[in-house]
Amino acid sequence: MITIVLIVQTPKEAVFLRQLFLKANIKIISSIPSYASYIKTLQYDPDLVIMEIPEDHKTHLQFLRVIRSNKAIEQIPFILYGPPLDEKCTKSILDAGADDFIPKPLDIKILIDKIRNLVKSGSKRKYKVEEENQLTDDERGKLTDPTISRSEKMEIMSRHINKMMAFPATVASVLRVSQSERSGAAELAKVIQSDPAMSAEILRIANSVYFSRGGRRILDIKDAVVRIGFGNTKKIAMSISVFKISKDQNYATGFNHNDYWFHCLAVAIIAEMIAKNSQLVIQEEAFIGGLLHDLGSLLFNEYFNDLFLKVLEKTTDEGIRFIECEEELAGFNHNDLISKLFEEWRFPEILCNDIKFVCRSINLTPQFVNEHKLASIITVADIIAKSFQLGRSVDCCIEPISREVMHLFRYPYGIQQAFMEKVYYELNMYNSVLKIDNRTFPSACNQIKYASEVALVCHSFADEVFIPVYEYLKTQGYHITLSNSFQELIEKCKASHVAILTGIDNTLEEEFNQIARLNMVPFKRETDCSENGNAQTDNNNSTDSNTAKILLFGLDMEFIKQKQSSGIISSRYSMDLRTIDLAIHCLLNNLSTDQLLNEKGSLALQKAADSLKIKLSNKNVLIGHYKSETRSKLREYFEQRGYTVEEANEGPKVVNLARTMEDELHLLVISMDIPLLSCEDIIKSIKTMPNHKRARFVVAFANREKKDLVPLVKLGVRDFFNEETSMDQILKKFQEMGL
Template sequence: MMNELQSKMLVCYIGEERNMGRLLEERLSAIGVQFMLVVDPASGVRIAQQYKPKVIIVDERVGRYESINVISTIRRILSKNETGIIWHASGVTASKVIDAHKAGANSILTRPMTMPSLVSRINELFKPSPGINFSREDSLENKTAEDTQKKLSKVQNLNAVPYVVEKVLNITGDSDSSAKDLEQVIETDPKVSAVILKRANSAFYTSVRQIGRILDAVARIGFREVRALILGLSVIDLFPRDQKTLSFDRVQFWISCLSTAVIAQTLAEVDKEIDPDDAFIAGLLHDLGRMILDEHFPDEFSRALSISERFRISLSDAEKKVFGMNHQDIGKIVLENWKFPKELQSVVGKHENLEEINKIEDPKERKLAQIVWAGEWITLLLGVGTSGERLINYPMPDQISGFNFWPAVLDKEFENKAMFRLDDLLSFIGADTSRTPRKLQGETAVSKAVVYEESNLPMGPLAYLFENAQFEVKRAESIKDIGPVEPNVIAAIEFISFDSLRTSLQYLPAGRQPLLIVVPKGELPYDDKVKERAGLPIQKTIYLEKPFHCNELMQAIEKLMDFLN
């Protein structure tokens, strides 16, 4: 039964994203919460003054206005006791957090927004009485695999491959075909033609001579890369840009897929056994099934996202629970319908579970799947875009023992090279890169950090993240091994016991009390009292549970920087 507070609650969203507002209205109205969408910040301030909403969500995207200024203006009108303000933002740094709180925000909600996280923030504002009881998704029934396949079979564009894709696959699969054949197909689609010419004349292909013929563009870019571009763009164009699920950002989803594609392509160049452009296509399409779920099963997909977040299980497992199959199964079915090459079907159908990947019999398919898995894993660890998946499982040594490309994964220079390529590609397609990849900014009092480990976790992606935040990174199995560094922050990743950590910390200079991020190897109590009893010379400790998302590590560092500032 709806409580009295909920029946009177008015939530106001101030921001430019009308689709986000529409989805919020749909979800909140379904549980009896009044909702107002305001695009213009000045109107939002007037509405705040007139209606005094219980909750105001201020999006960072508010046109020419600074969202922090909007928060500050509203707070001068309404006290914290009257109205709770939630700042909805991305790429949140410690300095931004401080500015938002100084302006009067009660809470910060990072992208992508999920209903459980929004409800949690609202309820925090009204403790001890909950503001909202959100149970709509719990009332939905699970589907069987047969139900899901039956609905998919009725979707016309999932049963027939796009014309240009079919022709390109036929031409590039025929050893007797030429660039002239490819030119004739490209010229039938003005949009594809424009993209190919734009790419050929981009800064990535450094040349002073501008070209205007498709044949010349194919010669400059390369036969197989043109194929990869056409297949990728044609599939992306099948889906509208606007999301249908509140917590699933389609733009960031495709950025995540592009990142996986670029990293897989770069790894294939290191490996030398797989065609880099095949790796690019496989990486781009690996999560195709997830986009299909958002497009055709938005309510059920929203439920899977919520289950994944609430119970800390993988999104694939949550999909299986809700749909009777997961996005890998769906992606494979669609690529089979589209008559894509068998190895691509196989990789899309098996790209997440290393145990299954390593059992693939065909050596080429197995290697391609391993490379795509690594591309997706690094993308998740770096927090580039968002695929909907929030957890990262670290591989066991025996699972990656046969990966001859693995040394590249451990090298931060590899990440730099791959991210340069990704930035170029995102710039080329005009994507919003302001929050991609997920990095901290160097606006902080923390100048040095040590990553202390008792396990052999890959340092390449972690070093990339830390160093882009202007941290000095040292890898050591004991504090005594780090040399003349006096760290402000220590990330103790997979340490074994407080005893071992205490023994290591005794080598710190006298009086030095750094901040600590703890990722325990086993089951350990997560509270500061344990730290005090262990006698650790630490100012503050933040605990993370495995498996954890890179964003959680970044948020932990931000909290520590907030503490320092």
């Protein structure tokens, strides 16, 4: 299936294009014209982006340049369309990175031909969500119903998952062996031998180049355990078992399977290393907890896909944790589900209890570590993995890690290079065993093309020994210098483009004022060299202002609110690391930073540029009728009154349009005679969709008795009209209904 990010500011055209692509079995990710589209493009990795531009399109081209500056998504084809432009303007659009420009009025045949030419090799999407894996409409409705208890929702989900899949017993058996001090290679060999497929895998690994090193061929499981190592065999056996759960499963767009597993493996490896160093929990429990810490999001995607996609969209739009969005939309999160499943799978009690607290938006305090040792270790491991960009999950949100917490884990000097080298070695070993893909670690993550030209000075006011923001910026290839004192910071600011400050709180207002008054180096991007070797600059990517450019991160920064300007951006935790690149871009290019933060005070780029933000109509009407003439007249009536209208001539198409509709459905006008799906089933299905719980229903009937309408009345339908009356009378009835 081809996936297209659609960035359209005209509501009528957005509806038309979405309908067109839906009929062609193309997955559409809709986005308003704003910098939030940057995060969506990163997360969903589409096959194509289509963007409408206005006559004054400077800010839209700036957004396009941001996309093209990121190596991870720079190759994604871009089609722009808008009002007819002269040759010079068209050239500027193509120079900014567009693959093509189509003038209005939009010729659909030309658009389809260009899409076909740009997506030559077909879609990168190898998977689709199978409908048989999903819940019934009634069960879906219960998951988002606030009157249904959390425990009842967990029961529905766990029952469905256990019906669709069986968790391998090998994992629980290996954990039991790990908990016994008397267990050794013989006991572990017995567990592995009870699973023929696992036995074959362990023998294959023991005889692989990675472990055999030219030694004799091994045919006995106990010998294989000795060669691989008791600890390594336990971890490999658990990893193989878990990996098989989803190896052949189906995934929706926005969720990369390989990146997910590398992230989980990295968290497992790091959590085990912290557990071994701190002696706070059993190493194997830390490993399997890290490996399965995000299994819930995988299961959400596979078995509760409607809910998963809505949560993922909210996460990318608002820059907040996936788990927070789950709570807001459904009243529970995937950690609750995993905790219940762990209990049913007879995992150790500490795993069942602590998994509930993993990766929550919390302040990681020493008290929290003492109360939830395993959850703290896995959460810190998750932050480290995200900071070094080891794989990718459903969000890239992080929290600060205090010096006190790192001391409890016995890392008083933070995470050193030797620590990360061991992580890379282990990741490469597991990749060779599991055969995820052909990448090796450490892999080059410097995705921002001009990052090496940007001089950043970084300073922590909280005396942190591990700073996620700094580590992330290093992986992106920025030129970074650290300051160890306030005076050193002042001096280094004068030779830098942007100052990155962490650990900010309300006691630092005076220090902040001193930094804000400094003159910093204006950014001039070097694009190429002339024949004599002299550097040339790109005038479209330079700033003349030498005022301070500051990006701050902290927890309590009330005094900053009155000081926000185009050169100052402050963000609370938690925040999505990917938003930092765009915040730096705004600072370097003197772009507006008004409303750059979400309601929680964290970086969120949905409202990054007012000039790009378009408010779409929230009055959506869906017409389901088998007669094209009726649909046409109803469409004309509602569009004249400012509604956004979509239409379909078959029942399944009505349901699909409702599911893909991002804004709330205001009204459904549906015929009782619509083919392929009954009117009653259509209304039931739409009433279970979280976005459309307040939708109003109007049903058209012909040649029906009153008893035929009773089932619809029981569903809450109160408005009907007889199609045997004239269209003028029908439209008059709509007016009387206030529509």
